Every structure is written in structure tokens, then in C-alpha cells.
Amino acid sequence: MLTLLSHLTEIPQCDAVLKQAYRQQKTLQWKKLGLELQIERRLDAIAAMGEKIRSKELELDHARNVAAPLPQTGPDPVKGLELEIAMLNAREKKLHPQWVVEKEWRLRCVEAGLEEISLLILELETHKAQLQKQAVLPGEVPAG
Numbered sequence: 001m002l003t004l005l006s007h008l009t010e011i012p013q014c015d016a017v018l019k020q021a022y023r024q025q026k027t028l029q030w031k032k033l034g035l036e037l038q039i040e041r042r043l044d045a046i047a048a049m050g051e052k053i054r055s056k057e058l059e060l061d062h063a064r065n066v067a068a069p070l071p072q073t074g075p076d077p078v079k080g081l082e083l084e085i086a087m088l089n090a091r092e093k094k095l096h097p098q099w100v101v102e103k104e105w106r107l108r109c110v111e112a113g114l115e116e117i118s119l120l121i122l123e124l125e126t127h128k129a130q131l132q133k134q135a136v137l138p139g140e141v142p143a144g
Contacts, residue, residue: 005127011135014128021124025117028110035107042100049092056085 008014060081 005123008124008127009131011128011131014124014131018121018124018128021117021121025114025121028114028117032107032110032114035103035110039100039103039107042095042103046092046095046097046100049088049095053085053088053092056081056088060085 008017060078063077063081
């Protein structure tokens with residue numbers, strides 16, 4: 001970082017690098033927001049699927065209790081519910097939490113990048129302020 005700052009000897013150079021840093025910061029902020037939304041949606045979908053499965057399992061238990069003493073006269077409601085639960089379980093596995101773990105890892109990387117770029121911007125702003133102090137305005141006599 002110090003090497004970069006030592007090469008920036010003019011305010012326009014600092015401004016150009018700051019512009020790039022702010023652009024990078026904005027890009028990382030958008031990536032962070034996108035990842036957070038993706039994770040939230042996936043977790044909501046996993047939770048909703050789990051609730052749906054539990055609901056169908058309760059329905060299955062009820063159907064077993066009701067259908068057990070009755071004679072079989074048509075399509076078996078228990079088999080239909082068992083099949084529906086199996087399909088829901090298969091869909092739930094496709095929403096696997098490993099995807100969430102990978103996205104959370106990417107989110108941590110983006111957050112680390114945001115922290116780094118924020119520190120860079122702070123250092124650049126400080127360096128620019130120092131350059132502005134050192135700049136001799138026309139008509140001024142340098143101190144010393």
C-alpha cells in the first residue's frame with residue numbers, strides 16, 4: 001500500500017485512483033447485497049419445504065389412523081401421501097445447504113474485499129489531504 005501511495009505525487013493521480021476505488025467499493029457492495037438476497041431466498045425455500053413436508057407427514061399420520069380401520073374401497077390415500085412426501089424430500093435435497101455454505105463463503109470474501117477497499121480509500125483520502133497541504137498555491141511563498 002505504501003508503495004502505491006509513494007507513486008501518487010499529484011492530486012489528479014489520487015483522484016483517479018480514488019475514483020477507481022469508489023467504483024470497486026460500489027461493485028462489491030452490490031455483490032454483497034446480491035449474495036445476501038440469494039442466501040435469504042434459498043434459506044426461506046428450505047424452511048418452506050421443511051414445513052410442507054412436516055405438514056404432509058402429519059396429514060399422512062392422520063390418514064393412516066383414519067384409513068386403518070376402514071375397508072379399502074378406492075385409491076389408497078396413504079400411498080398418495082407417501083409418494084407426495086417422497087417427492088417433496090427429493091426437492092428438498094436439491095435445495096441442499098451446501099449451496100448456502102458456498103454462497104456464505106463468497107459473501108465473507110466480498111465482505112473482506114469491502115473492508116480492504118474501505119481501508120484503501122481512507123489511506124488515499126489521507127494521502128490526498130497531505131498532498132493538498134503540501135501544494136503551494138500561486139502567489140504563496142513556501143514555508144521554510
